[in-house]
Amino acid sequence: EVQLLESGATLGQPGGSLRLSCAASGFDFMDFAMIWVRQAPGKGPEWVSSISSGGDATYYTESVRGRFTISRDNSKDTVYLQMNSLRAEDTAVYYCAKGLTNRAYYPGYFYHWGRGTLVTVSS
């Protein structure tokens, strides 16, 4: 059974930094792209970032490019999201999701999601 479990500090200040982790199990982690999706309160989900299976290709939505960094450690079956220069509008539940293939480009749709972790950015 595929399982994805997000963790990390969940309260940050404007201009500050947070790092999220997502531990995966139940599938061959190194064979699949991984994705971060967020959902602001009362809004639809929003794709944030994707990383290829080998970690050599990464993509970001425009609003986080240059501030967020996605990475992965295939030896630990874990994907990360480093969030810098935080803004109030980054407040959301952050989900990690398993890609359909090894490609981060055009990740498609998502069968498997984590339970999500609420990130709040506030002074």
Add this chain to the structure above:
Amino acid sequence: EIVMTQSPATLSVSPGERATLSCRASQSVSGNLAWYQQKPGQAPRLLISGATTRATGVPARFSGSGSGTEFTLTISSLQSEDFGIYYCQQYHDWLTFGPGTKLDFK
């Protein structure tokens, strides 16, 4: 960016009745359209991909139709567990989600 819109914003239906949810894309997404169901405190659950293909374990009362810019999710006979928010998502040009339709019971 392809913008997705959904209607209605809220739909109130009695158990056993049929529910029809609509999704529109700002430009053609061909058949690259997915539907999700989300309940409070949970992640979205994939229902439909490719506009019409039910995901594993999804009951047959859920069906998807449409192509291009107009799509529909139909729940033929609502069950109590079907309440929640339904989102459409296009994956033709990168990926974007709609704002959702909240389905609740009369």
